[in-house]
Amino acid sequence: MTQRLALIAAAALLCSCGGGGNPLSNPDSIANPGQTSGQKLSFIYFQKCVNPIYLLQLPVNQNGVVTTNTCASGGCHDTNTGTGGALRLIGSAPQVDLADPANTPEAVRATDMYKNFYSSQGATVIGAPAESRLLAKPLLTTLHGGGRIFFDLNDANAKRISYWISRPMPQGQDEFSVAGNSMLTSTGECLDQ
Numbered sequence: 001m002t003q004r005l006a007l008i009a010a011a012a013l014l015c016s017c018g019g020g021g022n023p024l025s026n027p028d029s030i031a032n033p034g035q036t037s038g039q040k041l042s043f044i045y046f047q048k049c050v051n052p053i054y055l056l057q058l059p060v061n062q063n064g065v066v067t068t069n070t071c072a073s074g075g076c077h078d079t080n081t082g083t084g085g086a087l088r089l090i091g092s093a094p095q096v097d098l099a100d101p102a103n104t105p106e107a108v109r110a111t112d113m114y115k116n117f118y119s120s121q122g123a124t125v126i127g128a129p130a131e132s133r134l135l136a137k138p139l140l141t142t143l144h145g146g147g148r149i150f151f152d153l154n155d156a157n158a159k160r161i162s163y164w165i166s167r168p169m170p171q172g173q174d175e176f177s178v179a180g181n182s183m184l185t186s187t188g189e190c191l192d193q
Contacts (some may be wrong), residue, residue, distance in 0.1 A: 001097055013043070024116070039168035042180030047095060047118045049183075049190035050164050053157045054089050062147035069146075076146055084146060087134070088119045098176065104177055117175070129162040150168075159192040 054071040058135035069076050072091030077084040093112035096103055107116050123134040135158060136142040152159040169177040183191050 039171055040175040041117075041121050041124065041126060041164055041168055042177070042183055043114070043117050043175040044098065044165050044178075044180030045183040045190070046120065047098075047113055048188070049115055049160050050120065051093070053115065053160065055091060056157070058149050058157070060104045060149060065134075071146075071149075086119070087123050089116050090124075105174065108176065121175075123163045126168045127166060129165040132165050135161050135165065156192065161189055163192045169173075 057068045072089040074081040077087045077089045079088040090112040096113050124132040137144035140148040
């Protein structure tokens with residue numbers, strides 16, 4: 001009888017934890033705490049140099065069969081119809097004019113380009129390209145349902161992604177830091193080494 005009372009008490013406690021209903025279900029809303037420390041990657045470099053890679057027709061090698069596709073396509077990482085895991089992309093995301101004073105950080109964070117940035121940064125280990133799924137999967141050092149996209153780190157696109165991941169913004173500065181401009185040449189071209 002004591003064991004039965006303990007089980008009933010435990011069940012009542014579980015029901016009181018989640019606002020009622022099924023104690024094993026997810027709550028109606030989840031409030032994730034904001035990031036309070038750590039570094040971020042450059043939005044400036046991402047928009048200019050990394051996002052365009054997602055729109056390129058790239059060779060896809062799946063078990064020796066080579067086709068072409070874009071990373072942002074419907075069968076891959078398109079946010080609506082893609083099957084490509086956590087990386088979600090909006091292929092039609094327009095560039096954001098960071099020189100426009102109306103494009104405050106809050107306004108930029110509401111754009112489709114920022115959604116691509118945020119999803120991409122989520123597939124990285126900041127400062128560690130070799131540990132980042134964003135690079136490991138297309139190199140096939142980690143299982144990638146889309147096959148091998150980059151054959152090695154000498155691929156120009158792999159170099160750009162690696163460069164972006166390995167150069168976070170200075171501690172205490174956000175993703176819009178002008179420090180990101182140092183990742184571009186004086187004429188605005190993308191550096192990769």
